[in-house]
Amino acid sequence: MKPSIPKGTRDFSPTEVAKRTYIFNTIRATFEAFGFQPIETPSFENSSTLMGKYGEEGDRLIFKILNSGDYLKKVDATLLENKESNKVTSEISEKALRYDLTVPFARYVVQHQNEITFPFKRYQIQPVWRADRPQKGRFREFYQCDADVVGSTSLLQEVDFVQLYDAVFSKLGLEGTTIKINNRKILSGIAEVIGVKDKLIDFTVALDKLDKIGKEGVVTEMLSKGITEDAIDKVSPLFDVEGSNADKLAALANMLKDSEEGTNGVDELRFVCDTIANLGLQTATLEVDVTLARGLNYYTGAIFEVAAPKKVKMGSIGGGGRYDDLTGIFGLKDVSGIGISFGLDRIYLVLEELGLFEAVELPTPKVLFLNFDSANDIEKLKAVKALRENNIKSEIYPDLAMSNNQQKKQWKYANNRGVQYVISKIDNDCKFLLKDMTNGEQNSCTLTELINTVQ
RNA sequence: GUGAUUGUAGCUCAGCUGGUUAGAGCGCCGGAUUGUGGUUCCGGAGGUCGCCGGUUCGAAACCGGUCUUUCACCCCA
Numbered sequence: 001m002k003p004s005i006p007k008g009t010r011d012f013s014p015t016e017v018a019k020r021t022y023i024f025n026t027i028r029a030t031f032e033a034f035g036f037q038p039i040e041t042p043s044f045e046n047s048s049t050l051m052g053k054y055g056e057e058g059d060r061l062i063f064k065i066l067n068s069g070d071y072l073k074k075v076d077a078t079l080l081e082n083k084e085s086n087k088v089t090s091e092i093s094e095k096a097l098r099y100d101l102t103v104p105f106a107r108y109v110v111q112h113q114n115e116i117t118f119p120f121k122r123y124q125i126q127p128v129w130r131a132d133r134p135q136k137g138r139f140r141e142f143y144q145c146d147a148d149v150v151g152s153t154s155l156l157q158e159v160d161f162v163q164l165y166d167a168v169f170s171k172l173g174l175e176g177t178t179i180k181i182n183n184r185k186i187l188s189g190i191a192e193v194i195g196v197k198d199k200l201i202d203f204t205v206a207l208d209k210l211d212k213i214g215k216e217g218v219v220t221e222m223l224s225k226g227i228t229e230d231a232i233d234k235v236s237p238l239f240d241v242e243g244s245n246a247d248k249l250a251a252l253a254n255m256l257k258d259s260e261e262g263t264n265g266v267d268e269l270r271f272v273c274d275t276i277a278n279l280g281l282q283t284a285t286l287e288v289d290v291t292l293a294r295g296l297n298y299y300t301g302a303i304f305e306v307a308a309p310k311k312v313k314m315g316s317i318g319g320g321g322r323y324d325d326l327t328g329i330f331g332l333k334d335v336s337g338i339g340i341s342f343g344l345d346r347i348y349l350v351l352e353e354l355g356l357f358e359a360v361e362l363p364t365p366k367v368l369f370l371n372f373d374s375a376n377d378i379e380k381l382k383a384v385k386a387l388r389e390n391n392i393k394s395e396i397y398p399d400l401a402m403s404n405n406q407q408k409k410q411w412k413y414a415n416n417r418g419v420q421y422v423i424s425k426i427d428n429d430c431k432f433l434l435k436d437m438t439n440g441e442q443n444s445c446t447l448t449e450l451i452n453t454v455q
Numbered sequence: 456g457u458g459a460u461u462g463u464a465g466c467u468c469a470g471c472u473g474g475u476u477a478g479a480g481c482g483c484c485g486g487a488u489u490g491u492g493g494u495u496c497c498g499g500a501g502g503u504c505g506c507c508g509g510u511u512c513g514a515a516a517c518c519g520g521u522c523u524u525u526c527a528c529c530c531c532a
Contacts, residue, residue: 344532
């Protein structure tokens with residue numbers, strides 16, 4: 001049988017793991033610098049926790065886990081007979097792989113509310129799974145790195161998260177990212193003003209595609225969703241909103257002056273933009289983007305999305321927003337949350353494409369003892385033990401060389417693994433023949449000298 | 456879910472309009488070198504040409520199906 005792995009999954013080899021670890025560590029350190037603490041939740045949840053939280057499309061993309069045992073036995077025969085997949089699914093599967101980290105977190109908060117001190121700041125770095133069709137930068141198993149705060153409605157949180165994005169991407173050397181920001185209340189206000197409040201989702205989804213399918217494409221899509229030409233005329237100024245964040249906000253304020261909700265949204269956005277403008281960002285740009293709609297139906301206030309530098313063709317490398325009532329679904333009312341997510345796998349692809357992994361080193365042994373004869377074996381083992389106790393990565397080539405070629409193979413092994421120091425021989429008076437592979441210099445030394453040299 | 460695309464040695468790929476025993480480079484193993492590498496030379500092993508079926512005297516090549524790869528749409532990190 002030919003070995004293979006499922007569609008949309010990947011193996012990670014040592015160099016890839018080293019690079020991924022570097023990103024993880026950078027994100028983790030920044031999360032902690034901002035005061036977040038880690039939690040972890042199970043890979044799979046009860047289906048009822050996840051289903052219905054991500055919209056119809058989301059439900060389709062959730063990996064369901066088949067019940068154990070004779071799972072068909074209890075299913076209603078007529079459902080099976082009529083091949084009603086959706087209804088049968090809920091009877092034969094009661095667990096599902098997590099689809100993101102936000103909903104499991106909301107569940108966690110409600111379940112552990114008595115142990116939590118609010119505002120609660122948590123971060124979480126774990127894989128998620130989506131039964132999507134893979135393509136560039138899209139996998140069926142990938143990591144999200146989330147930071148969320150629940151229990152505070154302060155807009156300072158929004159400001160904090162913009163800075164957090166900027167801090168992480170700056171540390172990674174990824175310059176020129178764009179943090180797009182919008183506010184759900186603005187979208188809602190626009191829909192209200194033009195009289196399509198009942199079609200908010202269709203409206204925002206269509207608007208979101210402006211930079212992709214253009215003005216005409218958006219109009220066509222809106223018409224097909226039953227939004228009237230009259231209404232579209234009223235929003236058409238949106239299609240051409242240009243200029244600085246302040247200009248855009250002024251234009252929006254004018255358009256939304258009759259909508260209380262819309263005006264609130266503009267005010268919130270203005271506060272965040274002004275504060276960030278005062279604080280300054282290192283490498284990122286904060287950009288008001290009215291067309292940013294990000295599907296997730298639970299966002300109620302700010303919406304974030306991070307775009308990679310323009311020269312890289314890649315979907316968003318981060319996203320997030322404020323949700324006022326996510327925990328409400330699980331029975332805890334009036335707890336506002338806000339959070340952001342980093343898409344590790346896409347960030348990896350972007351850094352790779354831009355050649356920003358130079359500094360990442362593979363954990364490779366520093367000292368290798370060749371195995372050319374079995375004399376003084378115990379001295380060899382003692383030396384390795386001493387080196388390791390001094391935190392020097394060391395190892396002995398396991399197999400004894402029986403021929404010239406096999407010796408050659410050991411030297412080659414040292415090269416291929418990038419070992420810097422090689423010991424080829426130990427004298428009877430415990431002198432080590434030490435060779436520095438970077439310059440070819442070779443000399444004899446005692447164990448103490450050896451440790452000092454390679455340290 | 457929709458539309459394209461890919462599939463030949465461990466890896467990267469050749470293989471002209473269907474015609475004998477399917478090739479190269481790298482890697483691997485062995486040797487030249489009584490034994491110090493990364494840049495020598497020689498030899499060797501290794502392939503049901505994704506799978507199933509069809510067309511043909513003859514298929515890696517043409518046709519159909521299926522799986523797989525990659526890309527776009529939908530949606531999303």
